Amino acid sequence: MKKEVKDTIIVDLGQKLKEYPHFYLVDVTGLNAEATSKLRRDCFKQEIKMVVVKNTLLREAMEASDVDFAPLYGSLKNNTAVLFAHTANVPAKLLKDYAKEGIPALKAAYAEEEFYVGADKLDELVSIKSKNEVIADIVSLLQSPAKNVISSLQSGANTIHGVLKTLGERAE
Structure with a gap:
């Protein structure tokens, strides 16, 4: 060569x-x-x-x-x-x-x-981990607490609504 x-x-x-x-x-x-x-x-x-x-x-x-x-x-x-x-x-x-x-x-x-x-x-x-995999992990970690809060609020809203409805329908 x-x-x-x-x-x-x-x-x-x-x-x-x-x-x-x-x-x-x-x-x-x-x-x-x-x-x-x-x-x-x-x-x-x-x-x-x-x-x-x-x-x-x-x-x-x-x-x-x-x-x-x-x-x-x-x-x-x-x-x-x-x-x-x-x-x-x-x-x-x-x-x-x-x-x-x-x-x-x-x-x-x-x-x-x-x-x-x-x-x-x-x-x-x-x-x-690749850059994209690390970013995906971070995003999922950041979304997790928000999803838990929203989920708790939604389930709590249904519970509160049910209690209020029951109380409202109760004979006085």
């Missing part, structure tokens, strides 16, 4: 590292062409950008980045694919679906400005 091509790839990877806040390093050793195509399709459906890279070029792109990715350098062995995503837990959920087959295996991840090294971190990554 010519130096110009390598430099272009390094710059492109550097831009992806800046553009996407979360990425996963995945070992794709043992995937045949059919399995790789299926993985790419599944990634595309979930808005994950999958790039198969040379480890040395990815390392150079990481070294040129503003973020210190040193904890991930040890994971750059064998065949590596990088799954870039805007939502931290989406690639983890995809890899969890593939976990039955064992391929591809998680090597490491950079999600929510934290480093996760090792395949055993997959469950931890799956449990990370």
Whole structure:
């Protein structure tokens, strides 16, 4: 590979590292062409950008980045694919679906400005809540007390109304 091509790839990877806040390093050793195509399709459906890279070029792109990715350098062995995503837990959920087959295996991840090294971190990554999930939780927490108050007032109104009606109909 010519130096110009390598430099272009390094710059492109550097831009992806800046553009996407979360990425996963995945070992794709043992995937045949059919399995790789299926993985790419599944990634595309979930808005994950999958790039198969040379480890040395990815390392150079990481070294040129503003973020210190040193904890991930040890994971750059064998065949590596990088799954870039805007939502931290989406690639983890995809890899969890593939976990039955064992391929591809998680090597490491950079999600929510934290480093996760090792395949055993997959469950931890799956449990990370996305921004939309956190917002939904907050909204439901905020709505819960209001719903309880309204419910209590409505049931109390029915009770008070029933008591007043009974008292009004009572013979004096």
